[in-house]
Amino acid sequence: MYRYFLGAALLLSAAARAQTAPTASVLTQADKLTTAQQYEAAYALLDKADPQNQQPDVVLAKEKLLLSYYLISVNYKSFGLKNLQPGETVAQLRGQKGPYSMHLLDIPKELKRLQQKSPQNYALSKGLGDYYYQAQQCHCGERDKTDAQLLALVLRYYGSAHAHGVGDFMSYYAVGYALLMQKKPEPSLAAFEQSIALNAEYPTSHYNLAFAQAQLGRWADATPHAQAAYRLYPDPELKADAARLLGHLYLQQKQPAEAKVALQQSLDLQPRSYASLLQLLQLAVAERSPTAPELATRLYQLDPADDQMFVDIMDTFQAANQWTEAEAVFRSQLPTAPKTPAAQGLLHFYLAILNMQLQRPKEARPHFLTAQTQLRKVAKPDNPMFELIEKGLKETRP
CATH class of the missing domain: 1.25.40 (Serine Threonine Protein Phosphatase 5, Tetratricopeptide repeat)
Structure with a gap:
């Protein structure tokens, strides 16, 4: 009897290895195609490997591909993909009409079904968190749910995944964001800090950590993170926002010279920024600076009515x-x-x-x-x- 069970265990182990090796190979090939921006080909490969959505790793790979690279979506259940040509980007094409191949995948339904079969697979919980966070951000799916309900689902599923050691910098960032949206800056700090620990180069974690600390009146703690966000953001608009936040933090710490530099940096990036012009005007008037009339005029000219x-x-x-x-x-x-x-x-x-x-x-x-x-x-x-x-x-x- 002992030998029978041992033999059965060995057979099961061999079968598992036989399934895992092809799956790993498919995922590797799909990653290479994704890197080459061949998104339709990558999805076709994944769908051929698991057309009935029975393999959690493959379904999660499908989800990541669809949510990251779709060009159009219908109710966040049907997604259009395309193999991009050199010079094309998802950002340029998203929302535009085109000859896209459509793929139907009810992501939450499939992930919840797989959860019932594999309740200890917390990567599925993270996948559900990913889905609900993206749905809340784009407002293009789950229309029967409010923002508050979507954020609660984000916290529920990411919380389950994180409690079992499954997460990445974006999932921790999303938890911090959800808590901030719920007006809970104090508990959001740990989530943003963990996100930064996992990826110190992601500027939005720094920005929102600084924002949360500013809401708590922790100006000095917030300052280095606002500085990091300003340094790391490549987008001029976001960089301007970080500089403006930094200027606000310096003002709260009675450092007008540093505030003026940061606010001017923000204004250089966003010459029509009402908030930056107003704060610079307030500094100039307080100092009786000769630049005050010019700043007031620029503020007036944004909208004379x-x-x-x-x-x-x-x-x-x-x-x-x-x-x-x-x-x-x-x-x-x-x-x-x-x-x-x-x-x-x-x-x-x-x-x-x-x-x-x-x-x-x-x-x-x-x-x-x-x-x-x-x-x-x-x-x-x-x-x-x-x-x-x-x-x-x-x-x-x-």
Whole structure:
């Protein structure tokens, strides 16, 4: 009897080796095709090796290929692939019409089915986490679920995988991201830190770790990670965001010189960044820098019909008790301000307010009158600005 069971064990081991070797070979070949951007060929190879989706490693390879390199998708269940030509990229083609081969794979259904057969295979849990994270990010599948529900599924499946030692830098990053979205910055720190430990060159883990620490008021801890994100991001827009975050961190640490450098770096990358211009203006006004009028003008010119812009500029100069300087900035825009009712009405309205603050009722009155005429064309009668205009006209009546 003993020999019978030993023989059976040996036969099972041999059978397992016979299955594993071909599977490993197929996965290796598929990886080579993927590296060569032959995505359709890679998927065809995987599907031929496991057409019924019975082998977890092959199904997970299919999932990775589809989610990473699809060009179009239908409900995140059917995916279009293509063998790319030299010079073509997925980023360029995604969402564009084209002759793509479509592949139907209900990823969560297949992975959950395999989980029932292999409950100890936690790579399947990670695969489910990968799927729900990507679905939440692209908003192109699982339309019956809210963002909150998708994030809960991300945490559930990645949590199971991580608890059993299965994970990578992106899965830990996704956990941190999900916790941040749930307004839980404190527990997100460990996930981002683990992501960085696994891949210190991924800038978004550094950025979000800095962001989480900033939410907790840990400015000094956040600073080196914001610096790393700025250094590592190749994309100018993302690099600008990191520089702006770094500027904010320096401001919180009472380091205006360092903040100015970081914010200027952000502005150089994003010349029309409202946030960077406003923070640089606040620094310049506080220092009584001669660059303040230029910065205020650049902020104004982003959208001369934006009421919030006028408020922000006024608040900035008011904080430094520089009413005359604020009035001069707005007055300098009169010759070139757009002739639209909103732009003209707002500019004259705030010039009237500033002149009243400076106790110049005579100068304020014509601005109130012009503001009233122009704003009546675009604002509702119950707009609070009309009450202030009426009050100003009464107080400035000759």
